[in-house]
Amino acid sequence: MADESPLVELRGIRKSFGAVTSLAGVELTLGRGEVLGLVGDNGAGKSTLMKVLAGAIQHDSGEILVDGESVRFASPAAARRKGIGIVYQDLALCDTLDVASNLFLGREPRRGPFIDRAAMHAEAGRILRDLHVRVPSTRQEIGRLSGGQRQTVAIARAVSTQPDVLILDEPTAALAVAEVEQVLRLIADVATRGVGVILITHRLQDLFRVCHRITVMYEGRSVDNALVSQLDTNSLVDMITRANATDADKEAASDH
Amino acid sequence: MTTDTGNETGRPPGSAGDEAGPDNERGGAPPVDPDGRLARLWSDANKPTLLMVGVTVLLFAMLGLASPDFLTFANLSNLATQIAPIVIVGVAMTFVITSGQIDLSVGSTIAFVAAISAELLVAGLDSSLVIVLGVLAGAGWGLVNGWLAAYNNIPPFIVTLATMSIIRGVALLRTEGFSVPIDNRLLLAQIGSTDVLGFSIAAWLALVVAVIGAILLNHTRFGQYVTGIGSNEESVRRAGVNTRRVKMFALVLTGAMAGLAGLLIAARLGSGSANSAEAFELTVIAAVVLGGTNLFGGRGTIVGTVIGAVITGAIANGLTLLGMSPFLTPIITGCVLILAIWLNLRGRDIAQLTGHLLGRRE
Numbered sequence: 001m002a003d004e005s006p007l008v009e010l011r012g013i014r015k016s017f018g019a020v021t022s023l024a025g026v027e028l029t030l031g032r033g034e035v036l037g038l039v040g041d042n043g044a045g046k047s048t049l050m051k052v053l054a055g056a057i058q059h060d061s062g063e064i065l066v067d068g069e070s071v072r073f074a075s076p077a078a079a080r081r082k083g084i085g086i087v088y089q090d091l092a093l094c095d096t097l098d099v100a101s102n103l104f105l106g107r108e109p110r111r112g113p114f115i116d117r118a119a120m121h122a123e124a125g126r127i128l129r130d131l132h133v134r135v136p137s138t139r140q141e142i143g144r145l146s147g148g149q150r151q152t153v154a155i156a157r158a159v160s161t162q163p164d165v166l167i168l169d170e171p172t173a174a175l176a177v178a179e180v181e182q183v184l185r186l187i188a189d190v191a192t193r194g195v196g197v198i199l200i201t202h203r204l205q206d207l208f209r210v211c212h213r214i215t216v217m218y219e220g221r222s223v224d225n226a227l228v229s230q231l232d233t234n235s236l237v238d239m240i241t242r243a244n245a246t247d248a249d250k251e252a253a254s255d256h
Numbered sequence: 257m258t259t260d261t262g263n264e265t266g267r268p269p270g271s272a273g274d275e276a277g278p279d280n281e282r283g284g285a286p287p288v289d290p291d292g293r294l295a296r297l298w299s300d301a302n303k304p305t306l307l308m309v310g311v312t313v314l315l316f317a318m319l320g321l322a323s324p325d326f327l328t329f330a331n332l333s334n335l336a337t338q339i340a341p342i343v344i345v346g347v348a349m350t351f352v353i354t355s356g357q358i359d360l361s362v363g364s365t366i367a368f369v370a371a372i373s374a375e376l377l378v379a380g381l382d383s384s385l386v387i388v389l390g391v392l393a394g395a396g397w398g399l400v401n402g403w404l405a406a407y408n409n410i411p412p413f414i415v416t417l418a419t420m421s422i423i424r425g426v427a428l429l430r431t432e433g434f435s436v437p438i439d440n441r442l443l444l445a446q447i448g449s450t451d452v453l454g455f456s457i458a459a460w461l462a463l464v465v466a467v468i469g470a471i472l473l474n475h476t477r478f479g480q481y482v483t484g485i486g487s488n489e490e491s492v493r494r495a496g497v498n499t500r501r502v503k504m505f506a507l508v509l510t511g512a513m514a515g516l517a518g519l520l521i522a523a524r525l526g527s528g529s530a531n532s533a534e535a536f537e538l539t540v541i542a543a544v545v546l547g548g549t550n551l552f553g554g555r556g557t558i559v560g561t562v563i564g565a566v567i568t569g570a571i572a573n574g575l576t577l578l579g580m581s582p583f584l585t586p587i588i589t590g591c592v593l594i595l596a597i598w599l600n601l602r603g604r605d606i607a608q609l610t611g612h613l614l615g616r617r618e
Contacts, residue, residue: 088494090490091491092490092495094491094492095487095488097483097484101484106492106496107496108477110477114475115476
């Protein structure tokens, strides 16, 4: 992450829904190959911020810089073109389609007017092998896979579009222990390829396992930013719950 | 066909340098099927469809025993002609139901096209032109359904319930309820009475439609998106697919195929009537659902639909052969529909189904 211009820089991002201020000026930076943990209580605005970065919603004011270039995304497709991939919490998979079909949804390889299933399955197998993702078969229906397998397929799909930035919203929530391991390994793996990863999670142990740095959000603001190597569980919990912040600080934050 | 690397459209970046990538190089994830081909065939097979194959065999055996005329070639050829419109519309309906929609207006579209095409023939238009216009008129009504349902977010159940009334109403208004005779020297009437290799042209057309439908559903992006939309529309939309267009096109398909069926029915009867194909939508939906296509969407089978049509057709045909009242047919059809839905629900309840049909998100 020792690049001159960071991969992504968010400056003073604000977003209101009617009278409700969801984002009240957020600052965030992300470097290449860095895994950034985005933490904060429910309703702190983490998911909203990531939707702004992924083009799913548009911010009111503030600036998004990708590779030092100021951008504004009108749609998710526009964000994708700029190399920003996101895996939403609901994964956006089709349960009755098989693994390969989900991996290639919307960009199926074709031979003439027909889907080239042989090529699709071969390529899907290659992508999954590459990422060390284990599924019984690329012909398996997604609905019959475990939660962890579904999650890794969803991440593999996002990675296979070769994004520069990968946003993961609670990828390890509701997974069994072994499945969490698989997902975390995958995240670390993706980061070593130079992709900047933003990880939204409530699981502190995940932050210590894969994140280099964390940004803490509180009431629609980014309030803290620290290297994970300089933190322990207690100081991290204090940062999230704002235990050391004075009441005046809290009020200032919640004024918006 | 050779297995060239065919690196044309749609390949994701990074797929270059992949020489026909074989599945069997063992790496992290072996996508080779672990428990053999048979096991996979079994696990991939649509169980409700398999069940219906068994039911069909049983039904044919029973009807064959009950009536010596049932299993004759003449009767089976006749059965093929009878179920042709159900198969033709049923194949299109499979797309509609698989995409999580429904089309109740097909019977009315059949009546509309049958009546209007007969009128056009009387007015002196050439048969070939009338055939084209008939299919286009059906597709046009499908476009109305699709535009209202997919682009204006009115549940297709409501839209097609309304257009069911409107379309037949227009035909009734035009013909004032009279059936319009078709001169049997005209090409369209000839189509209704010509046999090729022992089967009617309608039966052959149904076969062609079924084959094209199966290819469309299983081997094209359109079919893939229809299935995907029925499974999780939002996922397909986020993948960058214009899901509204796909949903609208499915309804255009049922409209066009209802138009074709309307032409064939008029050709066979030698007249076009705004009163034809009453409750036809129920027979078609029963056939599709009986075949194993999921009423909630996400899973469709063309083979199943053909089997479903054969079952519903064989029951009606068998009842006639056994000398039962033809008025039993609608009763039996209704019962079959209820049975089919009951089998189809498989654990979900009817409240979820009505919620789904009325467009509430689950």
